[in-house]
Amino acid sequence: MRVLGLSAFYHDSAAALVEDGRIVAAAQEERFTRKKHDARFPTNAIGYCLEAAGCGLDDVDRVVFYDKPFLKFERLLETYTSFAPRGFTSFRAAIPIWLKEKLFQKDLLRREFAEFAKDFDWRGKLLFTEHHHSHAASAFFPSPFEEAAVLTMDGVGEWTTTSLSMGSGHRLEVHKELHFPHSLGLLYSAVTYYIGFKVNSGEYKVMGLAPYGEPKYAQLLLDKVIDVKEDGTFWLDQTYFDYCTGLRMTNDRFSDLFGQPVRRPDKELLTQFHMDMAASVQAVTEEIVLRLGRSIRAETGARNLCLAGGVALNCVANGKILREGIFDDIWIQPAAGDAGGALGAALAGYHIHEGRPRSVTPGKDAMRGSYLGPAYEQSDIEARLTAAGARFAVKTDEEMIAEVAQALADEKAVGWMQGRMEFGPRALGGRSILGDPRSPSMQKVLNLKVKYRESFRPFAPAVLREDVADWLELDGDSPYMLLVADVREEHRRAMTEEEQALFGIDKLNVPRSSIPAVTHVDYSARIQTVHDDTNPRFHALLSAFKALTGCPVLVNTSFNVRGEPIICTPEDAFRCFMGSEIEVLAVGNCLLVKEEQDPALKLDYKDAFELD
Numbered sequence: 001m002r003v004l005g006l007s008a009f010y011h012d013s014a015a016a017l018v019e020d021g022r023i024v025a026a027a028q029e030e031r032f033t034r035k036k037h038d039a040r041f042p043t044n045a046i047g048y049c050l051e052a053a054g055c056g057l058d059d060v061d062r063v064v065f066y067d068k069p070f071l072k073f074e075r076l077l078e079t080y081t082s083f084a085p086r087g088f089t090s091f092r093a094a095i096p097i098w099l100k101e102k103l104f105q106k107d108l109l110r111r112e113f114a115e116f117a118k119d120f121d122w123r124g125k126l127l128f129t130e131h132h133h134s135h136a137a138s139a140f141f142p143s144p145f146e147e148a149a150v151l152t153m154d155g156v157g158e159w160t161t162t163s164l165s166m167g168s169g170h171r172l173e174v175h176k177e178l179h180f181p182h183s184l185g186l187l188y189s190a191v192t193y194y195i196g197f198k199v200n201s202g203e204y205k206v207m208g209l210a211p212y213g214e215p216k217y218a219q220l221l222l223d224k225v226i227d228v229k230e231d232g233t234f235w236l237d238q239t240y241f242d243y244c245t246g247l248r249m250t251n252d253r254f255s256d257l258f259g260q261p262v263r264r265p266d267k268e269l270l271t272q273f274h275m276d277m278a279a280s281v282q283a284v285t286e287e288i289v290l291r292l293g294r295s296i297r298a299e300t301g302a303r304n305l306c307l308a309g310g311v312a313l314n315c316v317a318n319g320k321i322l323r324e325g326i327f328d329d330i331w332i333q334p335a336a337g338d339a340g341g342a343l344g345a346a347l348a349g350y351h352i353h354e355g356r357p358r359s360v361t362p363g364k365d366a367m368r369g370s371y372l373g374p375a376y377e378q379s380d381i382e383a384r385l386t387a388a389g390a391r392f393a394v395k396t397d398e399e400m401i402a403e404v405a406q407a408l409a410d411e412k413a414v415g416w417m418q419g420r421m422e423f424g425p426r427a428l429g430g431r432s433i434l435g436d437p438r439s440p441s442m443q444k445v446l447n448l449k450v451k452y453r454e455s456f457r458p459f460a461p462a463v464l465r466e467d468v469a470d471w472l473e474l475d476g477d478s479p480y481m482l483l484v485a486d487v488r489e490e491h492r493r494a495m496t497e498e499e500q501a502l503f504g505i506d507k508l509n510v511p512r513s514s515i516p517a518v519t520h521v522d523y524s525a526r527i528q529t530v531h532d533d534t535n536p537r538f539h540a541l542l543s544a545f546k547a548l549t550g551c552p553v554l555v556n557t558s559f560n561v562r563g564e565p566i567i568c569t570p571e572d573a574f575r576c577f578m579g580s581e582i583e584v585l586a587v588g589n590c591l592l593v594k595e596e597q598d599p600a601l602k603l604d605y606k607d608a609f610e611l612d
Helices: 043-053 069-083 088-102 105-114 131-140 184-195 203-212 218-225 252-258 272-300 315-324 338-353 378-387 397-409 442-450 465-471 504-509 536-549 570-579
Strands: 002-007 014-019 022-028 062-065 126-128 147-153 160-168 171-179 226-228 234-236 304-308 329-332 414-417 431-435 460-464 483-486 524-530 553-558 584-587 590-593
Touching (some): 002 043, 002 338, 014 043, 022 043, 022 338, 062 338, 131 160, 131 304, 131 338, 147 272, 160 184, 171 338, 184 252, 203 504, 218 226, 226 272, 272 304, 272 315, 315 483, 378 570, 397 584, 414 570, 442 553, 460 536, 465 524, 570 584
Parallel strands (some): 304 329, 414 584, 460 524
Antiparallel strands (some): 002 014, 160 171, 483 524, 584 590
16 A cells, blocks of 8 residues: 655645555655755655655555645634734735635645646545644654654644654554644744744754853743743743744844844844853753653653654754653654654554554664665766766775775765665765864864855764764664764863853864864764664765774765755765865765866855855
């Protein structure tokens, strides 16, 4: 039985295909269209999923959409009615879009399906599941647990902003919900907006900026803005926000409370105040997540926890749950945001609607490393690179690994495109830029000269799973870069008194450990454990680098510049290579060196994409 899941029309459109309970393929539309967070109908992603399954749309038994548009429209109307006459401008802007497209989404979907199969039986095959149920299904069904509590947290779905479900076998039932406008995701996005970053993409920046600040305003948030109960449930004072009725996240009352206006990113630099605001909302988020975790364990007795929704991408909070030992184990959906809703919708259609059984392998999830996107045959890679004007040498597997490992040891930035593309926001060794973590300058070089983004943005260590406990305070799996732990004491560097006295961004240039490029200013690191069974080529590269240097760790960041979607094709890889200061590119068994390329093909990528 084949089930196709879709998410679309808000942000991060995606498609996923499940066949007899096995995840065959999943991808975000942005990777094909090259438009960041593309919200349009995922035509290209659907086409890829069908191709990967070797079938047409008529061969699909169910198509499941990840939310229920009528319930969203109900929320819109009730919200505007509750706040009227405030927000009329926003209401006037939103209603025509709903009346034209979203309210009649079945008809819109019917027209899109006709592009794939003229007589597709959409009346008999199309289903809709609720937004948070899609998130919960994406977290529980691929998890390695037979039974688990499932916590979902994001901005908002139809009405729900936070939910607790209980999963057992192929069953998944919602137990509790918090509803709009009270949302942890929207609080975090509000501070993202206030600091001057873009909502729905800049939240990562807030998390990365937080360690440079002090949580000076956390108590003020708790006293005035958000009332948090002992069990982690919360209530937001809407007099400080404008997201219910306006086109802003926060209002003037919020700015007056904290003493500064919203930062204009094009005119104002980040200051210590903005770092302290980031640290404060991060501290509040962590406290809420921890309280929710404790109350879920106490109330349900669940030994395992699954997480999804945009807030589940907050790897610092996830690390706190793990370290506190509230649960025996936790598992986080790598595509925790809206893109993952497509996968959750497909799995919900298969297991819940169709009642099909679920097979669980203890200790092993069903995401296959999240390598669920397109791959390219060697002959195809060579043809595509040749057509693009690239100059390359074809290497054996052994030569490729050895030469790339040496380039990394020589502190060169390497573009690495191998195997299937990752599903979700993290590059995991399929579409990555790699570097030497031992280099004190690597973080700044990669940020400013390769990624063209803010210098404070942290990078993740990819580490051999068998060596992780020797380098980091984690002795377990973290294959999806969704857990944070500290660098072990023996690898840390003692700070001088002068260095300890530094504040804010001045901390950036002080090496913290023997792997400074992946050690944040608070000695933490966002970890990816690399496993031989899910990515043998990346594992082999790390092993070769370890043989050369004694270090089983590499800097791993996504293969793109800021504002650009992660690369998908060999052509994308070559363009990014020629438009940035990446020095070596490995695509399949093709090895490219920057100095050997035609200088006429060099691109100016620095300003090619909008700020993220």
